[in-house]
Amino acid sequence: MxxxxxxxxxxxxxxxxxxxxxxxxxxxxxxxxxxxxxxxxxxxxxxxxxxxxxxxxxxxxxxxxxxxxxxxxxxxxxxxxxxxxxxxxxxxxxxxxxxxxxxxxxxxxxxxxxxxxxxxxxxxxxxxxxxxxxxxxxxxxxxxxxxxxxxxxxxxxxxxxxxxxxxxxxxxxxxxxxxxxxxxxxxxxxxxxxxxxxxxxxxxxxxxxxxxxxxxARPAYSETMFPRWHLGWQELYALRDGGYKYILAPRPELYDLRSDPEELNNLAGDMPDVAAEMRERIESLGAQVDASTRSVASDNVTKSLRALGYIGTAPSNLGTGPLPDPKDKVEVYAMMVEADSLMSELRYSEAITLLEKVIGLDPRLVDAHAELGKALALTDDYEGAEKGFLAALELRPDYVSVLAELGVVHRRLGEIDLARSDFEAVLELDPRNSNSLFNLGEMELEAGNPAAALRRFDLVLDFFDEPAAPHFAAGVASYELGDFRRAHEEFEFVAT
Structure with a gap:
């Protein structure tokens, strides 16, 4: 604006x-x-x-x-x-x-x-x-x-x-x-x-x-939808006015910022009239969940946002009642952040132990299952990884990046039909998903269908021209089709 x-x-x-x-x-x-x-x-x-x-x-x-x-x-x-x-x-x-x-x-x-x-x-x-x-x-x-x-x-x-x-x-x-x-x-x-x-x-x-x-001075309203859309916990709303701050949560909070600027002494139970009045003002502002803010993120977007620290996606079905209060889940969240750090440091065994503990504390944390599946796959436990990814998808069937990773695991397990189904499901949700297109192309090559494989690789190159892998794969498919000029061009691209 x-x-x-x-x-x-x-x-x-x-x-x-x-x-x-x-x-x-x-x-x-x-x-x-x-x-x-x-x-x-x-x-x-x-x-x-x-x-x-x-x-x-x-x-x-x-x-x-x-x-x-x-x-x-x-x-x-x-x-x-x-x-x-x-x-x-x-x-x-x-x-x-x-x-x-x-x-x-x-x-x-x-x-x-x-x-x-x-x-x-x-x-x-x-x-x-x-x-x-x-x-x-x-x-x-x-x-x-x-x-x-x-x-x-x-x-x-x-x-x-x-x-x-x-x-x-x-x-x-x-x-x-x-x-x-x-x-x-x-x-x-x-x-x-x-x-x-x-x-x-x-x-x-x-x-x-x-x-x-x-x-x-003017009253200040704030909210966070992060707990709801990323973790499946209750969203929070707050009003800051007249020296007080009220946070609308499953367990409401009221602070006198003049004497308690660090917000450590919750007065909601001691000052019910002030709390009720500020809650009413928040509700009068129309504070509510806007479902339009939730969407299916592509594999690329999910990985990029996660790399910037914005972790998690919530279950598809959150129900109609109050969700867990983030205050009651802060230790679980800290464990998820720690597990994410362990994964980035390639300390997969420690991450697996911690993620299993997280799932025991909150079995509806989609990303705990997804990250556990990823860690198990990276330690070559593909059957365990399959279980982790399937558990995540049971909670969130449209989780694109998990579907794509499940497809890779099914390839490793030799379940080619399942892998193909996984990658096709990804493309229904994210038609530009180069990972799935590339895997389907490789599978066509392995099945002796270089023409079908090349069509997949060309789609990848339409979306992402820089990576060497699709150029090399397109070169192999072209060579098998007898198009040696195209094969030479693709191999030369990779070599340079």
């Missing part, structure tokens, strides 16, 4: 993003004349590698030529930095300086990147006529409430974020606003400060009134 408003008003609009979660194929490029996500792409399901994020200095290097170019029209630019996300591995010298506090190292590195960006803008003489906003979409819990990262809970450790505003000519410089404002207020603030009209669907309110001393 914001970029579209500026674009409509004649501004040049540009975005420079650092992570796959903001790739243009999600539709976030609307309103931007230039949307730079160069070099950021998902996990290729043929294993050719990926670059799920780029460091902040790379993003700024890409953004500066566009920001500093001479132009006749005003501009709106968005520079997105992703560094303070797990795994925390700041470059040197920050990595060494903050070896004991790696998250702080990422934050410090990001601070330096922002400083360099602003310095370049100032040196170009642009700051005197430019509004600068710095903010974040979330923080990290760092186990203050048992969560390492973000998404599971909506305590202030993750939802209270900085908002810095620098105006031309340093207007209102040094002003600190203690009253509560919200991220939904950023867009109307920028539109008011630039004299542009507000679209009808804007829900926030400009904070420009604080500059004149007339601004007032």
């Amino acid at each position: 914001l970029a579209e408003s500026f674009q409509k008003a004649g501004y040049e609009t540009g975005a420079f993003v650092a992570a796959y979660v903001l790739h243009s194929h999600w539709g976030l490029n609307r309103g931007f004349d230039l949307y730079n996500d160069d070099g950021v792409h998902g996990v290729d399901d043929l294993g050719s590698g990926s670059k799920l994020e780029r460091r902040g200095d790379e993003v700024v290097t890409a953004a500066l030529p566009w920001l500093l170019q001479e132009r006749d029209s005003p501009f709106f630019g968005w520079v997105h930095l992703y560094d303070p996300h797990a795994p925390y591995d700041a470059p040197e010298p920050w990595g060494t300086q903050f070896a004991d506090e790696p998250y702080d190292g990422e934050v410090s590195f990001t601070d330096s990147v922002v400083g360099n960006l602003l310095e370049e803008i100032e040196n170009a003489g642009l700051l005197e006529n430019t509004i600068v906003v710095i903010t974040a979409d979330h923080g990290e819990d760092l186990q203050d409430h048992g969560e390492l990262g973000h998404g599971l809970f909506i305590y202030d450790t993750t939802v209270r974020v900085p908002l810095l505003l620098r105006l031309p000519d340093l207007a209102a410089a040094g002003m600190v606003v203690d009253d509560q404002v919200r991220l939904v207020d950023v867009a109307p603030t920028l539109l008011e400060l630039t004299g542009l009209p507000l679209p009808e669907n804007v829900t926030g309110h400009s904070v420009a009134s604080f500059i004149s001393g007339t601004g007032t």
